[in-house]
Amino acid sequence: MNAYDLAKPYLFRLDPEKAHDLVVRALALASRSVVAPRVLEYLAPAPDPRLEVELFGLRFPNPLGLGAGLDKNGVAFPALAAFGFGAVEVGSVTALAQPGNPQPRLFRLLEDEALINRMGFNNEGAAAMAARLGRLDRRDLRGRAGRAILGVNVGKSRAAEVSEAAADYRASLTAVWSHADYLVVNVSSPNTPGLRTLQRSEPLAELFGVVAELRAALGHKPVLLKLAPDLGDDELADLVATAEEVGVDGLMATNTTLARAGLRSSHREETGGLSGRPLTARALAVLEFLRGRTSLPIVAVGGIFGARDALDRLAAGADLLQVYTGFIYRGPALVGEVLTGITRELDRRGADKVMELSGRT
Numbered sequence: 001m002n003a004y005d006l007a008k009p010y011l012f013r014l015d016p017e018k019a020h021d022l023v024v025r026a027l028a029l030a031s032r033s034v035v036a037p038r039v040l041e042y043l044a045p046a047p048d049p050r051l052e053v054e055l056f057g058l059r060f061p062n063p064l065g066l067g068a069g070l071d072k073n074g075v076a077f078p079a080l081a082a083f084g085f086g087a088v089e090v091g092s093v094t095a096l097a098q099p100g101n102p103q104p105r106l107f108r109l110l111e112d113e114a115l116i117n118r119m120g121f122n123n124e125g126a127a128a129m130a131a132r133l134g135r136l137d138r139r140d141l142r143g144r145a146g147r148a149i150l151g152v153n154v155g156k157s158r159a160a161e162v163s164e165a166a167a168d169y170r171a172s173l174t175a176v177w178s179h180a181d182y183l184v185v186n187v188s189s190p191n192t193p194g195l196r197t198l199q200r201s202e203p204l205a206e207l208f209g210v211v212a213e214l215r216a217a218l219g220h221k222p223v224l225l226k227l228a229p230d231l232g233d234d235e236l237a238d239l240v241a242t243a244e245e246v247g248v249d250g251l252m253a254t255n256t257t258l259a260r261a262g263l264r265s266s267h268r269e270e271t272g273g274l275s276g277r278p279l280t281a282r283a284l285a286v287l288e289f290l291r292g293r294t295s296l297p298i299v300a301v302g303g304i305f306g307a308r309d310a311l312d313r314l315a316a317g318a319d320l321l322q323v324y325t326g327f328i329y330r331g332p333a334l335v336g337e338v339l340t341g342i343t344r345e346l347d348r349r350g351a352d353k354v355m356e357l358s359g360r361t
């Protein structure tokens, strides 16, 4: 029994968003202390050089990252990194601060090991995040937090028309650019009206035209594109072709789904994006489809709940992995479980590097 197993029954009795805010506030507090992240690190699995992944000119200490949406404002990077994640993705942040949708907007589907959220990019805005990340002196971070990679995920402000999306992303990307190790253009949240229509060739070419200008003006950064699991094969194939053309550095598969098949929980009719266990099969299928068509790096996310899921994604050609809902249900122990599972597989196969498991060496 670990600390999270003790806290979980209490947290799961609270309203989901209250529980989330409580945990993020505690982690933000821990992040401001020098000692707390070092204490948390004791619980994390020991680093293993075989788990390192070199990608986009960055060295990820291991392939398992925390997905966007937990730390929307970038307040808890040191504490989250201390759990042993190879990367922590903060955001989605938008150019303008915004409150998001009315509450309730986050639902636990316990029987399905899932969540439905329609948060709607509640966040303090890109300028506030940039100021906060600017105060985070990465050179001062020791231990895990010093080595973990920091991703910043950017979404569209609700107030910006879809036709003005490129200007809005330009503003948010410009604000956070220098603070991120990599950036993600999120055009796949289901909770901002019209956002997913940006997952087409023309708007993507325009968005990544902006990215190219920022790379020229502010220095090269890896910029990834996060996709929805609800796209058909033809749409995915078109997106891959466009992504390769317009200079996308990597794909993220996937965001939450609008699908609702096979759910048992009473919250199954809530509007929003579904994540967790019910997404496992579809996220894997999208990954397999994408890997069949491109050698671009792919971050696998969606319904990863343990070592088996992680190994399946690597076997399907994922370069990196992320968890969100699995982390809510399993707690920080999930990090150790996944990484130990990968290490055991490396032992079994006599492999030297995690990338050998995905055939990506």
Ligand SMILES: Cc1cc2nc3c(=O)[nH]c(=O)nc-3n(C[C@H](O)[C@H](O)[C@H](O)COP(=O)(O)O)c2cc1C
Residues within 6 Å of the ligand: 067, 068, 069, 070, 072, 091, 092, 093, 106, 115, 117, 119, 121, 153, 186, 189, 226, 254, 255, 256, 274, 275, 276, 277, 279, 301, 302, 303, 304, 322, 323, 324, 325, 326
């Ligand atoms: C409450 C909640 C908020 C989220 N917010 C964001 C977000 O702001 N930006 C984003 O790109 N993805 C967001 N996601 C999606 C996750 O990053 C992830 O892609 C998705 O949940 C699938 O992974 P999972 O099944 O491991 O949760 C959110 C997910 C949840 C559950």
